[in-house]
Amino acid sequence: MNITFEGEVVVxxxxxxxxxxxxxxxFAQAEAQVCWLDLSETVEAESKSSSPAAPTPLAYCVDAADFASLQKVAGHIQEQTGRIDHVVVSIGLASETLGYPFWNLAPEQWNRMLEVNLIGPVSVAHAFVPHMLTRKRGTMCFVSSIAGQIGSQTDPPYSAAKAGLINFMQCAAKDLAPYGIRANAISPGMVKTPLNRQVWEAWSRASADHTLTYVEWAEQKIEQVAPLGRWQTPDEMAAMMLFLASDKAVNITGQTLNIDGGQVMHA
Ligand SMILES: NC(=O)c1ccc[n+]([C@@H]2O[C@H](COP(=O)([O-])OP(=O)(O)OC[C@H]3O[C@@H](n4cnc5c(N)ncnc54)[C@H](O)[C@@H]3O)[C@@H](O)[C@H]2O)c1
Known part of the structure; x- marks a missing residue:
């Protein structure tokens, strides 16, 4: 599938x-100008490793839960590039405590979880959408989780935030359709990233006599829950994001696409 974003700006x-x-x-490989945002200070260095074929990336260290800072970043990107075509929100935070049952967590542990996993993506939409409306085209892609569809006991505040994010994405898709802007979500299953590893760490702390390494734990879980029996990869998530942002997906909005080896199946 040959998709190019030449001349377009992707946040x-x-x-x-x-x-x-x-x-x-x-997106950089597909020739977009990419604006890299993250809470981590490594974001600027990371942005420099992107495709030399792409226009020079912009990078910003910002907390997605801090709306005023996001607004400044969005304004700066608009000033520098003159356009914002696509926004991808792939932030996430896991509780350091295992659920099973939910009262293993204290109610106050929900605050930062909802702030990052739900209010963060909502704030991103509030900050960037005003710059997209007049262009009459564009897309938003939110990274949710299959946890948002199944009431996952592993991490109740994470699961609830991801469910809320799917619901917000649907509202946004309806509100943005008259402006030619599409909004969708993807739901990864098991992807080997620091966030995924944090779930094993919480499980390890809760199960004193466990002997499983992270990969053993994850592969056992994948075998039990995913019909295809394999990890998902970051590149597989990116491929779906590129498809959704492209004109090939021109009639797709308000959808949640599960890339999870078949863990959660919709009618
Ligand atoms: N890895 C998986 O198995 C899996 C499964 C389902 C869903 N997801 C979702 O995928 C998305 C990406 O996660 P990942 O697996 O790449 O994890 P990751 O930990 O590698 O990446 C998450 C990134 O979000 C950034 N971040 C966290 N809080 C932030 C904030 N307040 N403001 C700005 N940036 C912030 C972190 O610095 C980090 O770079 C998340 O939404 C996550 O919930 C991941």
Whole structure:
């Protein structure tokens, strides 16, 4: 599939992470000008490793839960590039505590989880959409999770935030359709990234007598829950994001695409 974004500007929030970085690299390879945003200070260095064929990337260290800072970044990108075509939101935070049952977590542990996993992506939409409306075309892609579709006991606040994100994406898709802007979500299954490893770390802390390494734990879980029986990769997530941002997906909006080896199947 040959997709190019030559002359277009793509904002990737969470670009220093496993999936976000793959997305930023893939859009750059497809000749977009990519704006790399992340809470991590490594984001600027990461942006420099992207495709030399692409226009010079912009990089910003910003907390997606800080709306005022996001607004400044969005304004700066608009000033520098004159356009914002696509926004990808790939940020995530896991609780350091395992659920099973939910009262293993204290209610106050929900605050930062909702702030990053739900209010963060919503704030990104509030900050960037005003710059996209007049162009009458564009896309948003939110990275949710299959946890947002199944009431995952592993991390209840994460699961609830991801469910909320899917619902917000659907509202946004309806509101943005008259402006020619499409909004969709992808739901990864098991991708080997720091966030995925944090789930094993929380499980390890809760199961004192465990002997499984991270990869053993993950592969056992994948075998149990994913019919295709394999990990998903950041590049597979990026491929779907590029497709959704392209004109090949011109009639797709308000959808949640699961890239999960068949863990969660929709009618
Ligand atoms: N890895 C998986 O198995 C998996 C499964 C389902 C969903 N997801 C989702 O995929 C997305 C990407 O996660 P990942 O697996 O690449 O994890 P990751 O930890 O590699 O990347 C997450 C990135 O988000 C950034 N981030 C966190 N809080 C932020 C904030 N407040 N502001 C700005 N940036 C912030 C982090 O610095 C990091 O670079 C997340 O939405 C996550 O929930 C991942």
């Amino acid at each position: 990737v929030v969470g670009a220093a992470g496993g999936i976000g970085r793959a997305a930023a690299m893939a």
